[in-house]
Amino acid sequence: MTETLVKEAMTTPMLTxxxxxxxxxxxxGMLEAGIKSLVVVGEACRPEGIFTxxxxxxxxxxxxxxxxxxxGEYMTSPVKTVDPDTSLSSVGRRMVEEEVSHLPVTDADGNGVGILTTTDVTEALSAAELPAGST
Structure with missing residues (x-):
């Protein structure tokens, strides 16, 4: 069974x-979108903070x-980000260790391409198929 990656579970588009x-x-904006966070961006859609x-x-x-x-007065900055090709198991551990529940997902140029939340991780992992014979 292959590992689920961030890009398969992240939310796109993200509110910025x-x-x-x-x-x-x-x-x-968060209320209308039914979400609990947004990414504060600067030049070229680069995440500068997160507002929840x-x-x-x-x-x-x-x-x-x-x-x-x-x-900008209340956002968390600097913001921690994650690569879209990171495995959910490793980012899940990181989120627990760093006590964060929202991570902007950035491409190789540092531009925001989505957001990963603890809800996204939970939903992706609960939707993953269980191996044959497990309960």
């Missing part, structure tokens, strides 16, 4: 915004108006 976008804009629903909670806890706070 510039760091100057407001938290209001980001949270509306947890970051939205931090904005609320800080009492900041969401139409004034920018995602």
């Amino acid at each position: 915004l510039d760091a100057e976008a407001t938290v209001d804009e980001a949270s509306r 629903s947890t970051d939205v909670l931090q904005v609320a806890a800080d009492g900041r108006p969401t139409d004034e706070a920018t995602i």
Whole structure:
């Protein structure tokens, strides 16, 4: 049985915004897309940070108006990324060790091509066929 790769499980397209976008804009985009994170990109779609629903909670806890706070102020940066040809088993271990639940997937030039979440990993691994005779 061949190993499942990141490119087979990642979510594409990924929602991206510039760091100057407001938290209001980001949270509306995530809500409409039914997702919990977006990738903050710079030049040539290179990931510069990640903004998650947890970051939205931090904005609320800080009492900041969401139409004034920018995602660049609350994003996690620098962002950790993963190659599309990485095996899910190795990236799963990495996500646990580094305590991350979202990893932008980047090509050889460092451009964002998708995002891998713990949900993506769980769904891919649960969909994998079990070997004959296992229960």
